[in-house]
Amino acid sequence: MEGDPITALCTPALVVDVDIVRRNSQRMLERCQSLGVQLRPHMKTHKTIECADIMTGGSRRCIVVSTLAEASFYAENGFDDILYAYSVPFDKVERCAVLSQTLSLFQVLLDHCDALEQLKKRPLRNGHKWHVWLKLDCGNGRAGVLHSEPGALTLAKAISEAEGVELTGVYAHCGNTYHCRGVEQIQHVAQETTTLVLHFMGKLKALGINCKSSIGSTPSCSHPIKDMAQLSEVHPGNYAFYDVQQSVIGSCSxxxxxxxxxxxxxxxxxxxxxxxxxxxxxxxxxxxxxxxxxxxxxxxxxxxxxxxxxxxxxxxxxxxxxxxxxxxxxxxxxxxxxxxxxxxxxxxxxxxxxxxxxxxxxxxxxxxxx
CATH class of the missing domain: 2.40.37.20 (D-serine dehydratase-like domain)
Structure with missing residues (x-):
């Protein structure tokens, strides 16, 4: 019951110190405000409405999710401007379409021309467009088209020219910061990722393509570098809770x-x-x-x-x-x-x-x- 000490709980039990969550979230908001970039917090760590409210400063806008269950959950609870930051699964295109036609801004992410074809086969109704982020691999080695591959630029151009589709942004996850130890190593990876993304954005601009840019990981956004101010957004998530892993990396104490x-x-x-x-x-x-x-x-x-x-x-x-x-x-x-x-x-x-x-x-x- 409320007011009871946590020692009264039946175990095992996960307990969350709300004062620390608020402190961590406020620090991240202030970092991003100081940089002049938009914070788009990731919901994957906690997946709750209450923590999302704290992380967004109560705006219920501009979040990242890793599952469509999260996307629907937040949409049903009044959140908007949601980015589904997971390479579009073909079996879920229809669910993505429903959200795109329901929210004022629902965004998807892709890293392959076949995924773009799937979206083109499912045009949105009532004047809605698919809002697409291109996932770029800048050294993380998970999802994303490799930044140095000619196909990355080709795919970006194809998205921007596709009917019923808008290239909203370029998204890179610098998850390779999770191999770092200490601020210097974290900032080295953050600098490398930022530089590669900005270089790619320059190549897009030369083609007459303008869109947003976003990088993120909790380590890189806990110790941001100056050049991150040239980005549009950042998208960390774990920072609300943090953990022992982050303390070992050097993101937090x-x-x-x-x-x-x-x-x-x-x-x-x-x-x-x-x-x-x-x-x-x-x-x-x-x-x-x-x-x-x-x-x-x-x-x-x-x-x-x-x-x-x-x-x-x-x-x-x-x-x-x-x-x-x-x-x-x-x-x-x-x-x-x-x-x-x-x-x-x-x-x-x-x-x-x-x-x-x-x-x-x-x-x-x-x-x-x-």
Whole structure:
């Protein structure tokens, strides 16, 4: 119940410190205002209305989503100017068309000429146009047409000339910042990505094509470079919650991580020198395996403990060295896990318990599915 301490929750439970979320979000808004670029926050980490309101400053405009379930969820709750930043899946063109004909601005993303043909085969009604962003690969190595390929310019030109289609922008995700360690490395990748995008925009302009430009990742937007001011938009997302991974990269400090998974000690195993907890991989992502000396997460206040392994509903905790003092961890005692990857961990939970200074203030219910 609201007003209760978070320690009253049944475990495992995902708890969100709303004051930290607000602080993280305000800092990002101020960074973008200082740069003079539009912040288009990504919803993929939390997928909730409440957090989206905080990230957009209450405007309910200009967001990015990674699934059509998210797009529909936000559209139904009064959000507009939504970018579906996922290479157009052909089985979902009709769903994209419905959203494009419903919202004042729904935008899709593509990186292949076949996807453009699919959109042309489904013209929008009532004077609506397909608003398309070209996905550019500037070193991230996931989706996107490679920036240096002649086909990238050819595809951009084809989008701009297609009937019923508008080239709205060029979109590059600098996810390769996730391999960085420290601000200098983050800014090196941000500079490289920004430079490549701006160079591509120059080539478009020479062809008489004008559109928006956007790059983003939480690391690059947490430590932006001056040249990012020449972009139209940026699109980070994880920053509202942050996580241990972001602290290791150098995007934030652990004090900026807004989420914890609460778990309780349910077993003493002195023959293994271990504790058993009630959080397994259904409550905490396995992402991060082998990347931390503390195992799959950090255990707040207990840097000497390691979350060694997890099964579906159980976790095994042991000391990094030495012998456990079981008197410090009686059965039923509460531990706070700081997740390695908050996006993946949040996906495990159908409800987020929101608190301020350790007292419950409400629940956030995320959307799910694709």
């Amino acid at each position: 652990l004090d900026d991580v807004a989420v914890r998974v609460l778990t309780r000690v349910i077993g003493h195993c002195p023959h293994r020198n271990q504790l058993l907890i009630d959080c397994g991989w259904t409550g905490l992502s396995l992402d991060g395996a082998g990347k931390l000396p503390t195992g799959y997460a950090m255990i707040e206040g207990h840097p000497d403990l390691k979350l060694l392994s997890m099964t579906q509903e159980h976790g095994r905790v042991e000391p990094i060295s030495g012998t456990l003092d079981y008197s410090k961890y009686p059965l039923g005692s509460l531990l706070r896990l700081i997740p390695y990857h908050s996006c993946a961990t949040a996906m495990m939970h159908p409800v987020y318990h929101v608190h301020s200074s350790g007292r419950l203030v409400g629940k956030w219910m995320p959307t799910r599915g694709w």
